[in-house]
Amino acid sequence: MSTFVTLGPPNSNHDFVLRRYLRAHGLLDLERVRIELVDDFHQGARMLIDGRADFMLQCAVHPSAAEITGAFRRQVFVVDAFISRSRPMSLLMAQDHDAGQLPRRVGLQPATREYADLSRWSEAVLEPTVTAVGEGLLAKKYEAGIAFSSLLEEYPGRFQVLEDVGAICDAWVVFGTAAVDKGKAVVWTDSPVARLYRDAA
Template identity: 35%
Template sequence: MKFITLGPSGSNHEYVTRNYLAFHGIDRKAGVELAVDFEQGARAVLDGEADFLVQCAVHPATMATVAKYLEGLYVVDTFISPSQDLAIIRRKAAARSGTLAVMAPTLDYTDASRWDRIEYVATVAEVSRGLVEGKYDAGLGFVSVANAHADVLMVEEFIGTVDDAWIVYGRTKISGGQLLAWPDSPAAAIFHEMA
């Protein structure tokens, strides 16, 4: 069994996908491959090169993924997962920069008005890697990368994890034209308690 998600290696998509497989107890039986974009991932599933595609529901490409592959690529599961810890990270040797490197959907996690300029980067993993390599002086990246490179990076503002909704796509349509939901979910318990 093969799951495909957005790379590069170390991406939040890879992190969450591996946690999802471990949750289901299939992490030793299923592989994870990384795509350069969701179009490549969707094509891999449709062409039988992968079995499932995992995508964050708030990723900018989600609407296109659902719309473009309406026939053939179906939602087979959804779940909620925390991200890796995030932070505003700065290179220690850099002068206070007015530019923040950030993946667009994460910009609202901080006060963007503090920055003179925002540089948009495709993924948080790329921001993190760019900080290590000296491409960026400051960026919204993974705390784990700052910790692993504490000699050159520092956490300026800890943000923490974000709970996101995630979508798993496959080739089998499972809804049967009906609503599928978890009737004993934690949310259902809240609904019944409030009702």
């Protein structure tokens, strides 16, 4: 059985995309694979090094991606990369926000900062995950935030959509403890973009 580790909590973008990836490989079977969710990627990398996990998934644009690749470069290696859409997101504001009051605080996970126009807020509250932004909205920690659009269905009447972000297509990286590149570029030569290259040529 292989253990895959990624950033929690449950239903985070990382959890969502990892399950899509494992399903695409035909591995999403509890008898063949186990998923461990961690609070940060340093913890996940140490799990790989200690043999407590076999692979780790990280979004390529996660704020700690370069740090993980550099800090653990002698023990942890990129073994795969792919593209996948995230869970749909929106810039949400509490429905009961006083329209006459200037919005002050907006919650966001740093990688989502450019997903919407946040210029009207004087203070950005950074959270470790998009899930945490949703929790912050529910706790009224800030007036608005970039959160999963599913909050609209889970808590009807609580939020209004200021801007629909949608599902973002990102690059994702899988780490393991054995290098697979053999010093060469590992390229999927029959990928959808490879077909575009051939058509253009």
